[in-house]
Amino acid sequence: MPHAKPKPRAPSPKKKTAAEPANDELARACARITKEMPGEEDEGYAPLAETVDILREHVTSAVVLSTLRGDDAKIPVGASKGAGLPDLPSVAAWPMRDGEPLSFILQLDLRSIETHGALPLDGLLSFFFSSGTQRRAEPAAAVIHTPKGVALKRCAPPPSPVFFFNPYAAVPATIEMHTAMALPELSQEELDDRFGLELRRYELLRERLMKWTKKKKGGNRNIEHLLLGHPRWRHGAPDGMRGRALLLQLDTDDVFTFGDAGLIYFTLPEADLRAHQFKRASAVTQ
Numbered sequence: 001m002p003h004a005k006p007k008p009r010a011p012s013p014k015k016k017t018a019a020e021p022a023n024d025e026l027a028r029a030c031a032r033i034t035k036e037m038p039g040e041e042d043e044g045y046a047p048l049a050e051t052v053d054i055l056r057e058h059v060t061s062a063v064v065l066s067t068l069r070g071d072d073a074k075i076p077v078g079a080s081k082g083a084g085l086p087d088l089p090s091v092a093a094w095p096m097r098d099g100e101p102l103s104f105i106l107q108l109d110l111r112s113i114e115t116h117g118a119l120p121l122d123g124l125l126s127f128f129f130s131s132g133t134q135r136r137a138e139p140a141a142a143v144i145h146t147p148k149g150v151a152l153k154r155c156a157p158p159p160s161p162v163f164f165f166n167p168y169a170a171v172p173a174t175i176e177m178h179t180a181m182a183l184p185e186l187s188q189e190e191l192d193d194r195f196g197l198e199l200r201r202y203e204l205l206r207e208r209l210m211k212w213t214k215k216k217k218g219g220n221r222n223i224e225h226l227l228l229g230h231p232r233w234r235h236g237a238p239d240g241m242r243g244r245a246l247l248l249q250l251d252t253d254d255v256f257t258f259g260d261a262g263l264i265y266f267t268l269p270e271a272d273l274r275a276h277q278f279k280r281a282s283a284v285t286q
Contacts, residue, residue, distance in 0.1 A: 029205055030048040034047050046197055048202075051197065055205075059183060060181070060230065061115060061179065061181065061228060062210070063177045063227035065176070065227060065250075066176040066177075068174050069172070077152050077153065078152050080175040082107075082172070083171055084173075085155060087107060091155045093144065094158050101160055103129055103166040103169065104126070104128055104169065105127040105168055106169070106250070107125065107126040113227075123145050123147045123150075124152065125278075126145075127141075128144075129141045143268070143278040144278065168257055168264070169255060169257075173255040177227065182210065182229030183209060183230065184230045185233065186202065187199070225250055225253075227247070227248055229246060230246060232263075234262065235286045238284055243269060247281060248265075251263050263286055266281055266283045267283070268280055
């Protein structure tokens with residue numbers, strides 16, 4: 001059944017600030033997709049090129065991560081890295097659950113990326129996770145922000161009553177970060193209600209925006225390695241995600257392993273993200 005072309009709607013008035021992502025890429029991407037895949041109006045959908053101002057309201061800043069396997073001993077203390085050993089003020093800062101250390105996943109030097117105020121301007125953001133312990137089956141996660149100026153050292157895990165092995169990130173890697181733009185994942189029904197857009201073109205637009213970043217040589221550049229933005233759920237959003245924001249999403253690759261080629265999602269309450277508070281962060285895998 002053809003879709004009626006939606007009536008043009010003026011975007012909600014709002015002031016532009018330095019915290020908003022640049023959106024020239026959005027207009028260019030929409031125009032290119034409309035040129036590559038004509039016939040939107042004939043199919044009963046609104047052309048992407050005519051809905052830029054409406055879509056602009058839903059674009060958020062995101063950061064795509066690139067991993068490159070390396071030698072942990074050659075990665076400077078305080079640099080962005082995955083796996084290996086974390087850089088902490090002391091071994092006492094290593095998060096524990098039921099007397100067992102959580103596995104170190106990733107640390108990010110916040111000075112090396114622009115997040116438009118979504119994250120602190122500097123310091124080190126470190127991620128830890130465990131899918132469960134011998135005493136408790138529920139997963140546990142911790143996100144630690146170490147402020148600028150705090151002395152760091154590379155720390156081995158604290159003593160544990162059980163053999164400690166990191167099953168998620170066993171191969172050390174350097175990490176580079178690239179700014180990108182993100183749109184939410186929507187169904188065709190949701191697109192009909194909000195924009196009158198066709199799903200294939202909208203999904204292509206989402207992919208183009210995530211890949212519209214400066215390419216660098218080397219590294220495993222994976223748009224599923226995502227800081228901020230919108231989660232790309234493998235099996236649909238789990239219960240309890242309303243009011244929570246994506247902090248970090250990682251995919252299985254040659255550095256990280258999450259189940260059977262799965263993903264991990266670190267989220268926290270939206271208000272906590274705005275306040276740069278990370279104590280209530282949690283994580284799930286799919």
